[in-house]
Amino acid sequence: MSTRALVIGLDGADVDVITALGASRLPHLHALMARGAWARLRSVMPPATLPNWTTFLTGVDPGGHGVFDFTVRDGTSVRFAGGTVREAPTIAARLDRLGMACAVLGFPATWPPERLEHGAFVSGWDSPVAFEADRSFVWPPSLWSEVRARFGAIRWGDVDEFDADRPGWHDALAGKLVARIDERVALATWMLERRAWDLFAIYFGESDTASHHLWAHHDPSSPRHPDRVSDEARTGLARVYEALDRAVGSLVARAGEGVEITIVSDHGSGGASDKVLYLNRALAEAGLLAFRPGHEGTSPVARIKDLGLGVLGPRGRDLVFRAMGQALPGRLESRARFGAIDFARTRVFSDELNYFPALHFNLRGREPEGVVDPREVPALRARVESLAEALRDPWTGERVITNVWSREELYRGPFVFRAPDLLLELALDRGHSWNLLPSASAPPGTGAFRKLAPSEHLGRKGRSLPGSHRARGLFVAAGPRVRAAGEIDARIADATATLLARLDVRPGAELAGRVLREALVRGAAPSRELPAVDRSERGSSGDLARTEARLRALGYVD
Numbered sequence: 001m002s003t004r005a006l007v008i009g010l011d012g013a014d015v016d017v018i019t020a021l022g023a024s025r026l027p028h029l030h031a032l033m034a035r036g037a038w039a040r041l042r043s044v045m046p047p048a049t050l051p052n053w054t055t056f057l058t059g060v061d062p063g064g065h066g067v068f069d070f071t072v073r074d075g076t077s078v079r080f081a082g083g084t085v086r087e088a089p090t091i092a093a094r095l096d097r098l099g100m101a102c103a104v105l106g107f108p109a110t111w112p113p114e115r116l117e118h119g120a121f122v123s124g125w126d127s128p129v130a131f132e133a134d135r136s137f138v139w140p141p142s143l144w145s146e147v148r149a150r151f152g153a154i155r156w157g158d159v160d161e162f163d164a165d166r167p168g169w170h171d172a173l174a175g176k177l178v179a180r181i182d183e184r185v186a187l188a189t190w191m192l193e194r195r196a197w198d199l200f201a202i203y204f205g206e207s208d209t210a211s212h213h214l215w216a217h218h219d220p221s222s223p224r225h226p227d228r229v230s231d232e233a234r235t236g237l238a239r240v241y242e243a244l245d246r247a248v249g250s251l252v253a254r255a256g257e258g259v260e261i262t263i264v265s266d267h268g269s270g271g272a273s274d275k276v277l278y279l280n281r282a283l284a285e286a287g288l289l290a291f292r293p294g295h296e297g298t299s300p301v302a303r304i305k306d307l308g309l310g311v312l313g314p315r316g317r318d319l320v321f322r323a324m325g326q327a328l329p330g331r332l333e334s335r336a337r338f339g340a341i342d343f344a345r346t347r348v349f350s351d352e353l354n355y356f357p358a359l360h361f362n363l364r365g366r367e368p369e370g371v372v373d374p375r376e377v378p379a380l381r382a383r384v385e386s387l388a389e390a391l392r393d394p395w396t397g398e399r400v401i402t403n404v405w406s407r408e409e410l411y412r413g414p415f416v417f418r419a420p421d422l423l424l425e426l427a428l429d430r431g432h433s434w435n436l437l438p439s440a441s442a443p444p445g446t447g448a449f450r451k452l453a454p455s456e457h458l459g460r461k462g463r464s465l466p467g468s469h470r471a472r473g474l475f476v477a478a479g480p481r482v483r484a485a486g487e488i489d490a491r492i493a494d495a496t497a498t499l500l501a502r503l504d505v506r507p508g509a510e511l512a513g514r515v516l517r518e519a520l521v522r523g524a525a526p527s528r529e530l531p532a533v534d535r536s537e538r539g540s541s542g543d544l545a546r547t548e549a550r551l552r553a554l555g556y557v558d
Contacts, residue, residue: 002196002255002256002257002258002259003192003196003197003198003199003200003255003256003259004196004197004198004199004259004260004503005198005199005200005259005260005261005262005479005499005502005503006200006201006251006252006255006259006260006261006262007199007200007201007202007262007263007264007499008201008202008204008247008248008251008261008262008263008264009053009056009107009201009202009203009204009264009265009266010204010207010244010263010264010265010474011049011053011108011203011204011205011206011207011208011265011266012205012207012208012211012212012265012266012267012268012269012469012473013207013241013244013263013265013268013269013473013474014207014211014265014268014269014270014470014473014474015038015040015268015472015473015474016268016270017211017237017241017269018030018241018474021238021241021242025238025241025242025245026241026242026245027245027249028245028246028248028249028252029245029248029263029476032248032252032261032263032476032478033476033478034484035478035484036261036476036477036478036479036482036483036484036485036519037475037476037477037478037482037483037484037485037486037487037488037516037518037519038474038475038476038477038486038487038488039474039475039487039488039489039490040268040472040473040474040475040487041264041265041472041473041474041475041490041491041492041495042471042472042473042489042490042491042492043266043267043268043471043472043473043492044061044062044410044491044492044493045405045410045423045471046068046355046356046357046358046423046469047266047267047268047355047469047470047471047473048069048266048267048355048356048469049108049109049208049266049267050067050068050069050070050082050083050108050109050126051067051068051069052266052267052473052492053107053108053109053203053266054067054083054086054109055492055493055496055512056264056266056492056493056495056496057090057091057092057104057107057110057496058086058088058089058090058091058496059091059493059496059497059500059507059508059511059512059513060088060413060493060510060511060512061411061412061413061493061512062411062413062415062419063411063412063413063414063415063416063419064087064088064412064413064414064415064510064512065086065087065088065413065415066085066086066087066088066413066415066418067082067083067085067086067109068356068418068419068420069353069356070082070126071333072085072418073351073360075367075368076334076337076338076341076343076367076368077334078333078334078337078338080333082108082109082111082126083108083109083110083111083123083126084111084112084126085418086109087414087415088533089114089533090104090110090114091496091499091500091530092104092114092116092119092121092199092201093114093116094530094531094533095198095199095503095505095530096114096116096117096118096119097531098505098528098531099118100118100119100198100199100503101118101119101195101196101197101198101199102116102118102119102120102197102198102199102200102201103119103120103121103191103197103199103200103201103202104119104120104121104122104201105120105121105122105187105188105191105201105202105203106122106123106124106184106202106203106204106205107123107124107201107203108124108125108126108203108205109124109126110123110124110126111123111124111126111136111137112136112137113137113138113139114139115139115140116139119197120138120139120140120143120191121138121139122137122138122139122143122147122154123137123138124203124205132153132154132155133153133154133155137154147187150190151183151186151187151190158176158180159173159176159177159180159209161209161212161213161460161461162460162461162462163460164213164458164459164460164461165458165459165460170213170214170217170230170232170233170236170458171230171232171233171236172232173209173210173213173214173233173236174210174214174232174233174235174236174237174239174240175232177206177209177210177240177243178206178239178240178243180206181204181206181240181243181244181247182243182247184202184204184247185247185250185251188200188202188251188254189250189251189254192251192254192255193254198503199499199503200255202251204244204247206240206243206244207240207241207244207265207269208269210236210237210240210241211237211269211467212269212465212466212467212468213458213465213466213467214233214236214237214240214466214467215237215269215270215271215272215466215467215468216271216457216458216466216467217229217233217234217236217237218234218236218237218238219271221271221431222271222272222432222466223273223274223430223432224271224272224273224274224452224457224458224466226457226458248263258479258480259479260477260479260480260481260482260499260502260503261476261477261478261479262475262476262477262495262498262499263474263475263476263477264473264474264475264476264492264495265473265474265475266473266492267469267470267471267472267473268469268470268471268472268473268474269467269468269469269470270428270431270432270433270467270468270469270470271431271432271433271466271467271468272432272433272434272435272464272465272466272467272468273429273430273432273433273434273435274435274451274452274457275393275395275429275434275435275449275450275451275452276434276435276436276437276449276450276451276452276464277391277400277426277434277435277436277437277448277449278352278437278438278439278442278446278447278448278449278450279350279352279357279359279436279439279448280341280349280350280352280438280439281439281442281446281447281448282387282391282448283348283349283350283359283387285447285448286383286387288346288347288348288383288384288387289341289346289347289348289349290341290342290345290346291340291341291342291439292340292341292342293342336438336440337351337352337438337440339440340439340440343362343367343368343369343370343371344369344371345371346362346371347361347362347371347372347380348360348361348362348380348384349362351420352436352437352438352439353436354435354436354437354464354468355468355469356420356423357401357423357424357425357426357436358419358420358421358422358423358424359384359420359421359422359424360420360421360422361377361380361421361422363377377421381404381406381422384404384422385404388401388404388424391448393429393449394449395451396429398427398429399427400426400427400434401424401425401426401427402425402426402427403424403425404422404423404424404425405422405423405424405425406421406422406423407419407420407421407422407423410423412512433468433469433470435452435464435468437463437464441463452464473492475490475492475495477495477498477502477516477519479502480521481501481502481520481521481523482502482519482520482521483519483520483521485518485519488516488518488519490516491512491513492513493511493512493513494513494514494515494516495513495516496511496513497511497513497514497515497516498513498515498516498519498520500515500526500530501515501520501526502520503526504526504527504528505526505528505529505530506525506526506528506529506530507530508529508530508531508532508533510533511530
């Protein structure tokens with residue numbers, strides 16, 4: 001059956017990797033790029049999974065949808081939230097109100113699934129411990145039973161990324177990811193054959209997983225490249241991209257003639273350096289942060305968290321968190337991030353998230369132990385900017401922080417307050433990104449900088465990984481409405497606005513992107529307006545009750 005528009009999300013897919021592998025190994029992607037338009041797509045800041053996929057799916061700025069991270073911080077308390085705090089509906093929900101049939105499969109931060117009257121929605125992962133999807137992930141609920149009977153359980157724990165430091169893990173990774181891609185293609189093919197769709201969108205996360213874990217094996221210039229590399233690990237990243245290319249070819253063919261095709265990634269990928277910055281230690285050395293006496297070394301909570309995540313398998317983590325209650329993941333995360341900080345003597349602090357370099361002012365009246373008068377913020381930002389200028393790579397003398405932005409400079413909308421006060425851009429070290437790691441995990445006696453030991457180079461989830469994110473992802477558009485424009489400039493929200501125009505729908509004024517008219521053939525103007533946002537459609541109100549309901553469905557709450 002024919003489909004009007006096909007969207008294929010490739011998490012972390014990188015243009016440079018696609019170009020280097022070439023048309024002989026990735027024929028379908030290169031053919032689409034040649035006959036349509038493509039871009040090194042600019043991510044929203046930070047170039048991380050949840051804010052960018054949420055921006056693409058809703059078309060609005062993070063300040064409008066409210067999703068900046070996997071977690072939400074309230075003072076020194078952290079809770080895992082994912083898509084449960086999303087404040088805007090997806091474009092699929094709004095197209096549904098026009099009577100259009102939409103299917104959205106597997107994108108992160110989309111629980112609970114939107115209840116489409118004319119379509120289907122399968123949520124992706126957005127729980128820190130969920131092993132597999134239950135009925136609450138699928139709309140309509142009857143679809144869950146059909147999928148389970150035909151394909152088995154939808155699982156995210158088939159590749160345990162906390163196990164990556166075990167012998168042979170990297171050799172086996174690509175094969176497992178390729179098998180997962182093939183399973184996803186089978187599911188998508190089955191759904192494409194069931195009916196005609198106005199919009200069919202499917203997500204593949206395997207390019208991101210492969211880039212994080214196999215980049216050092218793939219790239220001989222990586223400072224973390226192993227001395228000995230097996231053929232399985234060395235070719236693993238390329239084999240995953242080849243499998244994704246086959247998936248693209250298969251799904252495009254199945255979608256039928258005249259389909260409007262969009263390929264998009266949330267961010268790009270690249271290699272990580274062997275150099276580490278402990279941002280809170282740098283703030284302490286500058287007199288902006290203080291650690292509690294006796295807590296400058298590795299936090300016991302951080303050690304417990306790291307040990308537990310490493311020893312327990314995916315199903316074991318699921319069972320433990322169910323048994324010990326819904327608050328445990330957030331409690332552990334809160335203590336690991338902030339337990340060593342003496343907030344009564346701290347003016348600026350960081351979550352020290354590797355994918356989200358950022359700072360918070362310890363504001364009086366906002367933070368539980370705030371000491372900074374809001375009137376001091378301009379002077380305090382100036383001190384931070386001076387620190388950014390002075391903070392130099394101790395091995396090369398180069399700057400480590402290249403830009404400092406306030407959240408108001410980057411975002412627009414009613415939920416900007418959820419973002420950190422300042423966002424940082426870290427320099428590349430000979431083309432490789434710095435590792436921003438939590439001070440609580442640092443070896444005793446460590447200052448603001450250190451180099452990873454060779455035994456740490458390949459890392460695992462929860463530790464530094466050899467592959468990291470880049471701020472430029474992938475966008476490809478091809479189909480009857482797209483001309484052979486070649487490379488263009490585009491932001492991730494532009495991909496959404498342009499997709500709507502190709503469906504003859506005018507984007508609403510609240511959308512953050514522009515229609516990429518330079519990529520489109522000239523024709524009639526869109527005949528319908530995207531329905532206005534209905535706040536009852538938004539992803540969630542962000543309240544604890546919605547999160548608790550989901551955790552109850554997963555068995556976390558009795």
